[in-house]
Amino acid sequence: MNGRPDAPPLAATAKVKNAMRLVAVDGHGHEAGLRVGQTLSDARALFPDLDVFDDDPDADAAMLEAIAAWCDRYTPLVAVERLAETIAGSAPGLFLDISGCAHLFGGEEAMRGDLVARLRAAGILAHAAIADTPGAAWAFARYSDRAAVAPGRHQEELLDLPLAGLRLETQMLDMLRKLGLRTVGCIAALPRAPLAARFGNGLLLRLDQALGREEEAISPRLPVPELSSERIFAEPIALVEDIERTALQLAGNLKPRLDARQLGARTLELKLFRVDGHVTSISVRAASPVYQPERIMMLFRERIAGFHEDMDAGFGFDLIRLNVTESETRPVEQADLGGGQARGEAFINLVDKLGARLGTDRVLRFAAADTHIPERSFGLVAQAGAGNAVETLLWSDNQPALDGQGSAAVLTRPVLLFDRPEPVEAVAEVPDGPPIRFRWRRTLYRVVRSEGPERIACEWWRDGRGGQSRDYFRIEDDEGHRFWIFRLGLFERETHNPAWFMHGLFA
Amino acid sequence: MQGTHVRHRMEALQDAVARVDRRHASFARHARLREKDGFVRFGIDALDAVFKDGFPVFALHEVRCTLSRDIGAASGFLAGLLAGCMKNRAGRIVWICDPACRLDGGQLFPAGLAMFGLDPARLLMVRPADLKSALWASDEAAKCTELAGVVFQVKGNPARFDMTATRRLMLKAQQNGLFVSILRQGGEEEANAAATRWCVDARASAADPHLEKGIGLLRLSLVLERNRNGQTGQWTVAWNQHEHGFEHVPEDHVDRPAAALHRPDGAPQMGQVMAFERAS
Structure with a gap:
């Protein structure tokens, strides 16, 4: 992709091995012969007007993280891959576990196409591949034009790929190349024991992971929500009222499932996917398990009211998702015969409301600690904190001090x-x-x-x-x-x- | 002695009846029924005399101290007052703290509160990040009918906390049957909608009979600067730890009109503080 047809090539530089070298080159530059690792002076000799800027690894990581957040729209299992610098082809990437999600987007190929097209529209060139194992997908995305590999076929397809597709260290790769081993197929057929003796277990592990002989788990960046409900909009929405109404609807969708399991949500998260790829996440915590859609919406309403000046709707949100990230068994309540509110409900509502608007860490209760040092003898803990069980705190009126002198009539502790x-x-x-x-x-x-x-x-x-x-x-x-x-x-x-x-x- | 005992017993019984009434009242809300138990007596004749029906619990009150360091005395008086008003009432107390107070006033010490008969487990401490959200929180808390009380601690006289804001609190306190109080640290006298306003000052305590230099019953000087339903006045009270209540300390050497006591300089001003548009 060349987004700047009339401009000179673009490259990022950093100081590597005591020289300013290119660490990233755009497509235009690559076609013209610039390579990663070239010194800047060589590159300038080729292109005197080369556009150069400093490499910023933190910004790269933040960008990757933002893309990972955006990828949540496809699957809750998104892992950011961070390989060591010494791995050949270690351009960072993302793993998406799309088991059971692909049909929602019309199949694997359609899902991949949608992802690549949307990223491309945002100005990001992505290589994506779908395969049975993370290792194989990694290899296909980087070293093959095959976008999707039919289930069960990845073993044969892998054999033609270069060895670099196995996530090996550059040093080991050079050694293998000197021995004439260039493709995965070359080593797949070799006896395993001499290979392990010569190159260590790492090589065989990577090979087995790619071929699916060894299980490899990706580590998702976020815990998987217990329940989730989402809504996609053909026309993006931006009004706070619309967001609240959507939250109410989504909470309504969740209710039958919560009812079926007799659960109530303690922590909820509303994810707003902006059209331009930005993801806003609003999370609230309830003082007691909630399942009524109105109460769930109320929590979010207070939260949004608390910071709606800061919330930038941009061109609107095209996907809104409500996640239950933490749930608890509902306490059994007996309803009031008169049809009024259950006892204690008004207070819990108040705690929820205050906590949602001010933050749960600002709505506190006293908790006693077993120590005599005054400032340590008590603490303030969130009223809506973990452990819903009512703790009975014992604050003795008669402090042990001065009991012997019979002057309990005196206040021995300050206010x-x-x-x-x-x-x-x-x-x-x-x-x-x-x-x-x-x-x-x-x-x-x-x-x-x-x-x-x-x-x-x-x-x-x-x-x-x-x-x-x-x-x-x-x-x-x-x-x-x-x-x-x-x-x-x-x-x-x-x-x-x-x-x-x-x-x-x-x- | 016998007389007071009988009176206490009668009060306890009346309160029990009132509680039953209140439970019934939740089916069909009659504000009138609850008003019966909406008054308490201090048990100090001089103080009770200025409140004809008794101290109105379900209203907005203000406790203030002129100097920052008197916040201990003011908090102590409020704790005693709260404990007295909440004796027969279930429900939590929401204590909202304006962030400005936290800087130099310290924070509530649960062991000390417990000594005033106020169970710290009943307190819900709310610490908003700014005054605006503190006001919003106090408004929300005053709406909740299941609470017993709301305390709004504020430093000085912020412009935002004006007549309208206090009137709203007062209305909600009356409607929902709540004890709502402003605890003002180091603030000036200011016209607002509170039913009573107390200025609290620490007084030297009595000598302790058991210890040579010991601190006896702690004493506070109370100036009732405003009383919507009666007279104002000035008293010195002592906190009696045995009975968890205030008792009167007659002071014979002070014999001045109450209104002038907190203005040591100049002649007592005539008239009343009125609510005008704020200057600041």
Whole structure:
């Protein structure tokens, strides 16, 4: 394909083996005799007006990833192939496992034609081949004009291909070539033991994989959704309302299948395939298993409303797919006799709505942890997080501290806690006593009353040998502000100049 | 002593009846039925005197502190108030935090909340990324009838959180039977639709009889700056950890009109803060 008939050839260059060399050449340049690996000065001698730009492997990888995302429209099993640099013909590619998908596109040949034509329309020249094994498809796509190989025939067809089609290292390939072994057929007939002894197991493995004697699994880039429903549009759609309506329809399509398995979706994903190949993926997480189409649509509506300024519809979407990526067994519910909402449903709806719009990591609940270090003793976890089972948290009113003194009538824990204790400059009468003055956030406080210390030892199993104990004091200044302040390190035993920290505010 | 006991028992029974009523009311919604239990008493005569029918639970309230460092006192008062109002009510409490508060105010400590009788497991913490979505979240939360309360924590006086926004919250609180509260950190007095507005300030605590320099019952100074259904006033209260409630601390040396207390400079201004168009 030559998209620039009047322009000079185009090549990408990079520094290889201490010289600027061509790493990619367009079709025009290839016809004219430019080759990958040529130095730039040689190429310039051939074509003084050669168009050159720097090679950008990251951009190449991103492009390949984007094409892989686009290929999801054909099959959920798309793998990006990343071979080592030393492999001959290691131009990266994609594997698509189209088992059971081809009939949706009118057969294998029609599917391949559709894929190549669409990529070509987007300005991408693709070589695609369909075969029984990934290895054979790899070889046919690169070293043969055969687009599709009839099922079961790939073994005979492979024999005529050059050995480079077996994904071998350049070094090994050179060696084989020197021995006069040029095609797959040459080595397929040879006895295996001497071959393995001479070239290692890699050669036989690749041969077996290509011929189908050895199983080879591709690793898909995304987990396969549990359920999926899609809709193709002859005329692309771009309006948010249309997208929502489609989501409702797709959710309606999924419902019978969810009902049949008594499942509800926890994580859903809406994939919007833009006409120009860009794929937008919106994923939402529900607080409890959902199966009602209206609730599923509501989740997406909030999500789309949250970021619809950023969503670029371009010329519209021609394929919309709804995936259930995570599902759970539905809890059995007894409906209200009065026909009202089930108990707790309004709250779950609220959590879903907030989570969909703000992100599930912003709708949180407290979870207790088994430790005495205050900032570690609790955490905030997503309300809609994994593990739907209701955890009963025990927050004891009576903290163990100071129980012996019979002063449970006192609040021993502050209402507000700082995530990171803030350093204060404090002056204490005795090194291990409470402070009498301290400066926090540039204000000086004079301590009138104080209680403590309450010693919280470090967790040596987590902090290591150097961890220091904390002595907590509850102190009150002359204006009545009450603080929770601690001294890090025991005087003389752990440190000689202990530091003071502000950790919380009492009421 | 006997009298209060009987009264508590009566209140508990009334609440039980009200709960049954409420369950029936869900079949055919009668807002009137729920109003019966929509009021609580503080158990402090001086405070209860300004609320004729009792403190209205199902309304929008505001708790504020003038200085940033008083947020501890304000949060503590709100926690006590919430615990008191939620004693006989099931349902979760949504606590929405404007991102600006998180920077210097620290975060809620569940162990400390539990000491005020507020079960941290009932809290749903919502932390939106900006004020706009925080307002949206508080609006959505106030719509939910299964909640017990909504707290919207905000720093200062953002222009977006104006009369209209507060009026909407107030209406939803009344309609859906929710305790909705604004917790304003370091903000100015501002006209809004709240039924009550409290300015909380920390006070030096009482001496502890058991310890020489010990901290006794913690005290808070409450200024009721606005009360839609009655008088305003100023009291000092102490938190009684045994009974999980506030008790009154009579202060004989303070005898000034309540309105002027939070304006130490100048003569007390006449009249009321009115809702005009915002300047900012």
